[in-house]
Amino acid sequence: MPHESIINEEGEHVVLPQHRHHFETAEQQREAGSFGMWLFLLTEIMFFGGLFFAYLLYRNWYYPAFAVASNQLNVPEGAANTAILITSGFFMALGVWAAEVRKKKLLVVMLVFTTLFGIAFLGVKADEYHEKYEKHHIPGASFSTAMFTNPAAYGINEQPLAPDMAQHTEIFFFLYFAMTGMHAFHMIIGIVLLFWLTWRAHRGEFSSGYVAPIENFGLYWHFVDIVWLFLFPLLYLINRHLPK
Amino acid sequence: MSTPITHTIVNLPDQATAQIPKRNYINNEHGLLSWLLTGDHKRIAILYLISITFFFFIGGAFAGLIRLELLTPAPDLVSSDTYNKFFTMHGIIMIFLFLVPSVPATLGNFLIPIMIGAKDLAFPKINLLSWYLYVVGGILTLAALVLGGVDTGWTFTTPLSTHYLNTHVITAATAIFVAGFASIFTGLNFIVTIHRMRAPGMTWFRMPLFVWSNYAASILMVLGTPVLAITLVLVALERLIGIGVFDPTKGGDPLLFQHLFWFYSHPAVYIMILPGMGVISEVISTFSRKRVFGYTAVAFSSVAIALFGFFVWAHHMFIMGVSNYSALVFSLLTMLVAVPSAIKIFNWAFTLQKGSITFETPMLYAFAFIGLFTIGGLTGIFLGSLGMDIHLTETYFIVAHFHYVMVGGMLMAFLAGIHFWWPKMTGRMYPESLSKLSAVTSFIGFNLTFMPQFILGYLGMPRRYHAYPPEYQVLNVLSTAGATVLGVGFMLPLLYLGWSLKYGAIAGNNPWQATGLEWQIQSPPLTENFTEIPIVDYEAYDYEWLEKKQREEVTTVG
Numbered sequence: 078m079p080h081e082s083i084i085n086e087e088g089e090h091v092v093l094p095q096h097r098h099h100f101e102t103a104e105q106q107r108e109a110g111s112f113g114m115w116l117f118l119l120t121e122i123m124f125f126g127g128l129f130f131a132y133l134l135y136r137n138w139y140y141p142a143f144a145v146a147s148n149q150l151n152v153p154e155g156a157a158n159t160a161i162l163i164t165s166g167f168f169m170a171l172g173v174w175a176a177e178v179r180k181k182k183l184l185v186v187m188l189v190f191t192t193l194f195g196i197a198f199l200g201v202k203a204d205e206y207h208e209k210y211e212k213h214h215i216p217g218a219s220f221s222t223a224m225f226t227n228p229a230a231y232g233i234n235e236q237p238l239a240p241d242m243a244q245h246t247e248i249f250f251f252l253y254f255a256m257t258g259m260h261a262f263h264m265i266i267g268i269v270l271l272f273w274l275t276w277r278a279h280r281g282e283f284s285s286g287y288v289a290p291i292e293n294f295g296l297y298w299h300f301v302d303i304v305w306l307f308l309f310p311l312l313y314l315i316n317r318h319l320p321k
Numbered sequence: 322m323s324t325p326i327t328h329t330i331v332n333l334p335d336q337a338t339a340q341i342p343k344r345n346y347i348n349n350e351h352g353l354l355s356w357l358l359t360g361d362h363k364r365i366a367i368l369y370l371i372s373i374t375f376f377f378f379i380g381g382a383f384a385g386l387i388r389l390e391l392l393t394p395a396p397d398l399v400s401s402d403t404y405n406k407f408f409t410m411h412g413i414i415m416i417f418l419f420l421v422p423s424v425p426a427t428l429g430n431f432l433i434p435i436m437i438g439a440k441d442l443a444f445p446k447i448n449l450l451s452w453y454l455y456v457v458g459g460i461l462t463l464a465a466l467v468l469g470g471v472d473t474g475w476t477f478t479t480p481l482s483t484h485y486l487n488t489h490v491i492t493a494a495t496a497i498f499v500a501g502f503a504s505i506f507t508g509l510n511f512i513v514t515i516h517r518m519r520a521p522g523m524t525w526f527r528m529p530l531f532v533w534s535n536y537a538a539s540i541l542m543v544l545g546t547p548v549l550a551i552t553l554v555l556v557a558l559e560r561l562i563g564i565g566v567f568d569p570t571k572g573g574d575p576l577l578f579q580h581l582f583w584f585y586s587h588p589a590v591y592i593m594i595l596p597g598m599g600v601i602s603e604v605i606s607t608f609s610r611k612r613v614f615g616y617t618a619v620a621f622s623s624v625a626i627a628l629f630g631f632f633v634w635a636h637h638m639f640i641m642g643v644s645n646y647s648a649l650v651f652s653l654l655t656m657l658v659a660v661p662s663a664i665k666i667f668n669w670a671f672t673l674q675k676g677s678i679t680f681e682t683p684m685l686y687a688f689a690f691i692g693l694f695t696i697g698g699l700t701g702i703f704l705g706s707l708g709m710d711i712h713l714t715e716t717y718f719i720v721a722h723f724h725y726v727m728v729g730g731m732l733m734a735f736l737a738g739i740h741f742w743w744p745k746m747t748g749r750m751y752p753e754s755l756s757k758l759s760a761v762t763s764f765i766g767f768n769l770t771f772m773p774q775f776i777l778g779y780l781g782m783p784r785r786y787h788a789y790p791p792e793y794q795v796l797n798v799l800s801t802a803g804a805t806v807l808g809v810g811f812m813l814p815l816l817y818l819g820w821s822l823k824y825g826a827i828a829g830n831n832p833w834q835a836t837g838l839e840w841q842i843q844s845p846p847l848t849e850n851f852t853e854i855p856i857v858d859y860e861a862y863d864y865e866w867l868e869k870k871q872r873e874e875v876t877t878v879g
Contacts, residue, residue: 099441100518101854109443109517116509120547127551127581131566134577217562245572251564255555 095287107289114293118300121263125304128259132252132311135245142245144316145225145235149214150253151205155313158201159305165194166302169295176291181284184291188275191298195268202261209250216251253312260308263301270294330608330679330834333750339827341748345845360445361848366431367746368452373419373427374815376459380414381811383407388770388804391797396788404787405472406488410462412475417497418459420731421589424596425542426455426507428738429535431746433511435839436529438520438857440849443513444506451506458500465492474785476586479567479578483559491560494553501546501553504592508542511535520838522857529837529861530619534599537623541588541595541630549585552578579641583634591630593727594694595623597734598665601687604737605669607835608684609676612862615668622661629658639710648707655705662698666691681833682753685760686737693729693767697722700775715785718778721771729767736763736814743818744832748845749825755817763810769803836867 100106136143172187206215213221222243228235238246274294277283283291333339346363356364386407390398399407430448434441442448465471471493473482482490515536519528556578558564565571567578606613613619635643635651643651669691678684700722703709713719743751773796778784782793789797831840838855839846859866 097445099439099445099849105517109513112517113444113447113509113513116512116543120505120509120543123544124547124551127548127555130581131555131577134574135566135572138574139572216564248565248572251566255558255564 095282095289110289110293111296114296118296121300125256125259128252128256129307129311132256135248135252139242139245139248141236141238142225142242143249145228145238146214146246146249146253147312147316148235149212149224150313151208152313152317154201154205155309158198159309161194161198161201162302162305165191165198166299168194169298173288173291173295176278176283176288179284179286181278181281184278184283185275188271188278192268192271192275195264195271199261199264199268202257206254209254214246214250216247216254220247220250222246256308256312260301260304263304267294267298267301270297328679329681330610330677331681331750331753331832332829332834333826333832334829336826339829341827342843342845342847344847345748345843346848347845349848358449360441360449362430362434362442362445362448363746363846363848363850365445365448365452366427366429369422369426369430369455372452372456372459373422376414376418377811378815379463380411380419381808383411383414385804385808387411388801390787391789392801394789394791394794394797399787401787402472403470405474405785406470408785409472409474409493410466410470413462413471413493413497415727416475416589416593417500418455418462420593420727421500421504422455422507423593423731423735424600424738425511425535425538425592426451426503428531428600428735428742429511429596430507432742432839433514433532433535434518435842435846435850436532436837437515437518437523438838438851438855439514439518440851440854442510443518444510447506448510451503451510454499454503454506458496458498458503461492461496461499465489465496468492476582477553477556477578478582479556479559479575480569482556483567491557494557498550498553501550504542505546508539508546511539512543515539520855520857526617526620527857527859527861528620529599530602530613530616530623531596531599533620534595534602534623537627538592538595540624540627541592544631545585545588545592548581549589552581552585555581576638576641576643579638580634583637584631587634587637588627588630590723590726591626593731594734595626597690597731597738598623600734600738600741601669601690602665603835603837604683604687604741605672606862607741607833608681608687609673609678610864611672611676612860612864613668614671614674615664616861618664619668622664625661626658629654629661633658636705636710639707640714652705652707656702659698659702666695666698680757682751682756682760683737683741685757685764686733686740689760689764689767690730690733690737693725693733693764697725697727697730700725713778715783716778717774717782717784720784721774721778724771724774729771733763736760739814739818741833742839743821744828745839745844745846747822747825748828749821750828750832751814751821751825752817755813759810759813759817762806762813766803766806766808766810770800770807771803773797773799773803834864834867834871836862836864 096103097106100109168187168190172184172191175184175187209215212224213219214224222238222240224231224233225235225238225243225246226240228237271294274283274290277290346361349361350359356368359365359368386399387404390396390404390407396404430442468489471486471488471490473486473488473490473493477490477494515528515532555564555566559567563571564573566573567575569575602613602619633651633655635647636655639648639652700718704713704719704722740751740756743749777793777796777800780793782789828844830843833840836859838857841855842851
């Protein structure tokens, strides 16, 4: 079956072991795979969309609460995390390139770097969550609005909020945890997949022209990056330009 | 044989010599594991068919119990709490475990790759995963039932579901969350397959309309279901740790829940009905021996329904306190959906005009669909009008309305499709006269059940109550009697279709002399459908092409 093969560098036809029987050509298989991944990412946008919608609604309603609560997020750590995530994405892109030019060792190294920066992101995130815990900013029984009703006592240069408005900071923090938590959850899934892909790359599975899994995972990883690139300004930066 | 007048197009091979093909997808491999680990889209379709039939009869049993309670005005069969659990279970099972996967996951799974000339769906493993997710969702639903039930109604409306009930809301929500991903993966698989795996010559406008309508439904599944998923996550979190997003005491808004929920659940109605409309296009064309009138319009009307379907959700919330302006806009947009729906109905009617119509069972179900869906659709316009809606919403009128669309429309279409493609799936015919009887029984039973409910609703009987004033009893008795007839109408196919698996007449490749690619291969098909990928050089529903092909075959053999 000539259509089940591709032409290698020496001009010979080789049948790839990864070719699935129900595709006519390897090209069709690759296109279907990447198209499927794009569609999956579309469902992910809709999934996060519900949370973004809730954020926009409540930010409109409870603007003062959202403004001061947002100012309590840790911008330096958030900015560091943005840099870390973009670096991770950069290594992922290099990884895709390494697979395409069939450099096995380089691919493994790039995947390892991608993983390490991903883990670093989660580490910083965990530290931020811990800070929220210490400030009693985790929604639930231990949540405290003291920092917003009486900011002067905490050395915070903000206008104090009326108690009922201050109560609504809990919604901000819930949305913060839901959105960054859902994002972190996607990172964890990505890191698990990275371990698996690194192992397969180490066995040389992606060094003979079959790069679809690396490419598709790259799409997923960049998507997770992009979600963060929306979360960071919306949650951390949106009120920073205002005079205190 | 003795009568020269042909009142049927059924063309079966000589039963004395005919045999089921020696190799086919059913006997290609043996053993339970070969089914549970299969990647074959046809086998997965059969797995789905068995599971959704199981859940259909469980959901149906709850419908029976509901009608039994409503036989008398007094609340005498079950307590009000139990009654609430009955209609909740009926709704959850019928919508998420039967109607949503009904046509796409069974007939669509079986037929779409064959209809476009592919060997399988693009992602066979994800297809199998989708069935397993469905099963997990089903088991969780049964768990919620066995552990004591859930009584939120299928809509999980907040704050009732988050603050006031002490039943298994989270188990049921998890079940729907998981089953939702089954639906997402089915839709994703269909879209990729239809885009990337069509046979040479199979252009978009040569595809059967069944493929078009499933494509439109897949768009809705892929874009809508994730929103339901996140909404259910939020409901579960609200119950578990009191996050406040839907809790007015913390500044949250219960209406936000309804916006998010109906953003999925209104399109979900079209997820349920669109694939059924695809079945009707195939059946009407085959049994009137004509190309579907206005093929392009019918194809695009599916996509238009999918598109409009995303912009009408707030018509479920007219009395919930949305602003007058948004109610006005959503009412107008709702009216717009009537246009593509009517395009379909009119085009089917024009297809019938001057066609050589025959009345086999699938055609009877298709006629039932057209009539009942039209009534269901037109009463939808009553409900889409703001003033009428205030009077009719939350009454039996709305119950009757959506049952006309979902049962009268979708279920009839599902049964039309099952009968139509049964010979292809199993290689054997169902018994014709018995199945005609069951089609007529279902039609009569259905109207007897739900026509009185329109009147009940108009008179003001609210939905979801287990007792009612005595003056409504006559109509309720009629409805319960109808439900019994309807139950018989649905039990019969289960029996005779099971019987036909062993004793049905051998169907041959193309008993209906239909034009689709699926009818040009053996029944039941081979594991990879085609021995050679076909090259398509004819339009959909081209009966002259078929005639020519058959003539040539005869000359070759002769």
